[in-house]
Amino acid sequence: MSNTSTISRGAGRSSAPGRRRDDNPRPARPSGLRPWIIPYLLLIPGLVVIAGLLLYPLFQMIVISFQKVGIAQINGRRPTDWVGWDNYTRILGSEIFWSSLRNTVVFAVVTVTLTLVLGTAVGTLLNKLGRKMSTLVVIGIMSAWAVPPVAQGVIWRWLFDADAGVINWALNLLPDGLSDLLFGRSDWTGEPWLNDAVTVYLVLIVCVVWASFPFIAVSVLAGLKGIPAELYEAARVDGATPWRIFRKITFPLLKPVFAVLTILSIIWDFKVFSQLYVLMNGPTNREAFNLSMFSFAEAFRSPPKMGTGAAIAVILTLLLLVVTAVYVRQIVKTEEM
Template sequence: MTAADTEAAAPPADSEPPPPTGRKSGRPKGGGRATARTGGALLPYLLIGPAIVAIAAIFAWPLVQTVIMSFQDMGRRELWTGDSPPWVGFEQFSTILGDSHFWSVTFKTVLFMVVCVSLTMSLGLLIAMSMQRMSPWVRLLLTGALIAAWSMPLLVATSVFRWLSDSDYGVINSTLSRIPGLDFQGHNWFLNPWQGFTIIGAVVIWGAIPFVVITLYAALTQVPKELEEAAKLDGANSWGVFHHVVFPVIKPVFQMVATLSVIWDFNIFGQVFLMRGNKPEPEYELLGIYSFQKAFTSSSFSQGTAIALITVLLLSGVAAYYLRQLLKTGEVE
């Protein structure tokens, strides 16, 4: 090669060298990965964003309006004319909390809730444990019956129980009258509030048991059979196996179901309202009925919303406990 050929092949002195091979110029290394990671982190929030907006529109806005109304004095005139009701501060709350009837209704609500939840969880656990010893086809039939009872509308269920407890044509009265020494013909169960709440409690428990049974049975299927057999070999009886082996495994599910039952039974409204023909007597007032009566019967809408808000505050501790159990379950898993 001659000197002229060498000079022709050499690049000009002022030209820039080509970029290194194997690397794209003008883009930082790893930029695509960082963008993908950022998009992946935001994707879950983008997916649940519409649901959060819908929940806020359905629940958050009415709750805000309830809080505002509880500090006002809205009556029938403000409701129909659209005038702004006057602000009264904490007057509604002081009036309610100073009323002995409110505390009587609260005690009645708590007592009713405790009885219903205790019986629901006890009967539900017994039925769920019995399902483990049933043949597959019997268990399938029972599961179908539970789902059918669970899906029955509240109006239909209360109508059935009103017919069962009817004073003239009720099955309960005619069945009890067949027992020697008992005469329940024409007996009205709702003249005595204790007997009336027994019928209402039966409606509540009957509607809640299917969910409890199905959920607890699913939890019982997760108990390792090896642990039960080992406990029996060590000399544990049936109660010992349940107490030391079975219940610790299903305890998180049991607690969450019981907490949900507390929330549901504390807010009972439809069963009482429908069983008493849409006109509950004062003896059958629970907090939900009491709030409704104050708002729509006495036309004291602000007092009704204040009672509803107090009910929410009373249940906030139970809701916090439920969320805590959910978080603990997630940590264990």
């Protein structure tokens, strides 16, 4: 009896639900692979692409900036010569570098400000339009943003052409009295807008703002869609003006969006090259150089001095890193306060 009951109890235990070890088996894990390593393994392909496309060229640019690289070195007739800090010393002692730096900074400050203000205004307007009209306007302005930089330069070079430009033709249509009152002259035939450094940058500012503000507007519109409408209704009930509503509700809630857009605009506008190259028809006017154009002229204009051009590019990169770091630091401090 005892043996039979013992066997029966043992059989009962073995057949009881939830008692077997293989009822809920754990997922197999590769031997020797810890879970915390998996995310880093998944990042490796992206890091390899970034290193190949960005970090390696950046490293080569830094190396070349300490070398003398000319036609003889490019053709392989002579080895590259290490010149240390000579390229940087020569650049910092050049008047063209300091005028290029001034042009770069002033242009970036003006263009970033105008782009953000205009883009924010258009984005706010789009948010108030109906769905069909808003979609139509977005398609229209994004067509300008989609135009390649070289094509942008061609369009605005044609508009401001001295002989066949639309701008001179339109200004000549103004009544002489109105034109004299506004501009101090009535005849605009053959006005060479693109020969002077100041007017070249005025055209460049218009060109870049025209092509850049649609991205700002659409980004601001996307941010506005995420703000609850109840906040605006409550503010209107309290009698708040549109400017006060923007300052107290819209701007604080869109600070992260404005932070990213400002950083991107600074980086883009500091590096403007294609539009300026097309407007000036190449590096022809040294007074109108920015750092990108100065780097190109030194590196590729005869006789090529690629070491000097690389040194200018390194300085521009460091300048962008400093400006971006300072701006991000200010944002972080503001958020902490």
